Amino acid sequence: MKIKVGIIGATGYAGAELVRLLVSHPQAELVALTTQSYEDSQFYEVYPYIYRYVDQKCLQLDPPSLVGAADVIFTALPHGHAMPVAREALRQGKKFIDLGADFRFDSREVYEKWYKVEHTAPDLLEQAVYGLPELHRDKIRSACLVGNPGCYPTSVILGLAPLLAHGLVDTGTVVADCKSGVSGAGRGLSLGVHFAEVNENFRAYNVGQHRHTPEIEQELSKLAGEDMVISFTPHLTPMNRGILSTLYARLKQEISAAKVRALYEEYYNGEFFVRVLPEGLLPQTKAVAGSNHCDLVPVVDPRTGRVVVISVIDNLIKGAAGQAVQNMNLMYDLPETMGLDRPGLYP
Ligand SMILES: NC(=O)C1=CN([C@@H]2O[C@H](COP(=O)(O)OP(=O)(O)OC[C@H]3O[C@@H](n4cnc5c(N)ncnc54)[C@H](OP(=O)(O)O)[C@@H]3O)[C@@H](O)[C@H]2O)C=CC1
Ligand SMILES: CC(=O)N[C@@H](CCC(=O)OP(=O)(O)O)C(=O)O
Numbered sequence: 001m002k003i004k005v006g007i008i009g010a011t012g013y014a015g016a017e018l019v020r021l022l023v024s025h026p027q028a029e030l031v032a033l034t035t036q037s038y039e040d041s042q043f044y045e046v047y048p049y050i051y052r053y054v055d056q057k058c059l060q061l062d063p064p065s066l067v068g069a070a071d072v073i074f075t076a077l078p079h080g081h082a083m084p085v086a087r088e089a090l091r092q093g094k095k096f097i098d099l100g101a102d103f104r105f106d107s108r109e110v111y112e113k114w115y116k117v118e119h120t121a122p123d124l125l126e127q128a129v130y131g132l133p134e135l136h137r138d139k140i141r142s143a144c145l146v147g148n149p150g151c152y153p154t155s156v157i158l159g160l161a162p163l164l165a166h167g168l169v170d171t172g173t174v175v176a177d178c179k180s181g182v183s184g185a186g187r188g189l190s191l192g193v194h195f196a197e198v199n200e201n202f203r204a205y206n207v208g209q210h211r212h213t214p215e216i217e218q219e220l221s222k223l224a225g226e227d228m229v230i231s232f233t234p235h236l237t238p239m240n241r242g243i244l245s246t247l248y249a250r251l252k253q254e255i256s257a258a259k260v261r262a263l264y265e266e267y268y269n270g271e272f273f274v275r276v277l278p279e280g281l282l283p284q285t286k287a288v289a290g291s292n293h294c295d296l297v298p299v300v301d302p303r304t305g306r307v308v309v310i311s312v313i314d315n316l317i318k319g320a321a322g323q324a325v326q327n328m329n330l331m332y333d334l335p336e337t338m339g340l341d342r343p344g345l346y347p
Pocket of ligand 1: 061
């Protein structure tokens with residue numbers, strides 16, 4: 001028996017990537033795809049690339065019946081909309097994975113402060129698990145409710161985890177300088193993502209106030225064993241997919257480049273999706289586009305006493321849909337790489 005999957009917000013960029021990954025997942029069967037704007041359209045009319053793979057109409061969101069038809073429900077909705085669906089899913093004893101921000105935070109207050117909406121299911125936050133498998137695998141296995149990480153946080157947390165777990169850096173000096181492709185902003189139209197605004201352009205945005213800051217700090221603080229604040233600056237680059245994060249921190253004491261690299265290799269030993277690249281290679285977004293990999297390289301700069309880590313992911317795959325499928329695999333005790341073990345597209 002295959003796992004019956006419902007995708008709410010299937011017509012968005014993250015939801016459509018879930019459809020693309022799950023349609024060829026050996027243990028998944030798509031039973032419901034929802035939309036807000038394309039009710040009764042064939043899914044392939046919204047995304048022609050899926051013609052002959054998916055023969056289903058887009059449905060309007062009706063939580064009780066949709067949840068009833070599925071074993072696991074993914075929500076890929078704007079933040080604030082997943083909470084009633086999560087409640088219904090858990091009431092019916094189903095598994096639930098949210099790709100948005102509604103279940104990523106341990107603290108309701110932090111969520112409400114940064115997202116500026118009321119959390120209407122704070123009682124569910126206690127059982128929600130932060131869905132970064134490389135850090136929380138055991139909890140995800142037994143979870144019914146997973147808050148899938150944000151795209152920037154995935155690249156930053158994976159990039160810094162070994163340094164913080166080993167106490168190698170001064171935690172007050174961490175800087176995350178991150179660049180994202182435009183699909184990170186979703187499919188909805190807005191001035192900032194018009195072709196003429198983005199093409200041949202490169203700009204920072206939400207400096208010092210991006211909503212992913214507290215999410216990154218929450219997870220880095222757990223790794224460091226102390227409260228951390230970081231400087232995080234996102235930038236928009238004229239590409240479709242990908243995030244490249246350049247992460248800086250001051251080393252507490254002198255340590256060789258070879259030793260830091262060895263610590264990274266050991267920390268991620270056995271992690272199929274996190275690739276500490278061999279000497280001589282540096283991460284680039286093209287090398288992970290379309291795959292669930294996070295490529296990393298730590299570089300020690302003895303002149304400044306800093307370590308610089310380069311971390312790349314595809315924002316729609318390891319930063320969203322791929323990671324969500326990885327979490328589903330864990331929740332169903334399937335091989336973690338099922339449906340995901342392929343390299344990306346190049347060029
Ligand atoms: N894009 C990315 O790289 C990443 C996105 N995420 C998160 O995933 C979620 C989805 O993002 P993304 O796919 O980019 O966004 P999109 O804007 O591309 O898609 C949003 C989806 O939600 C549907 N929708 C919007 N409002 C409502 C509503 N009120 N009721 C029901 N359905 C609604 C839309 O339907 P319709 O198409 O019919 O309008 C669409 O299917 C967000 O929470 C985002 O933060 C997380 C990590 C990375
Ligand atoms: C390029 C771009 O605009 N990226 C988005 C990514 C945010 C996102 O996906 O945020 P949540 O999952 O936390 O809602 C942004 O910076 O807002």
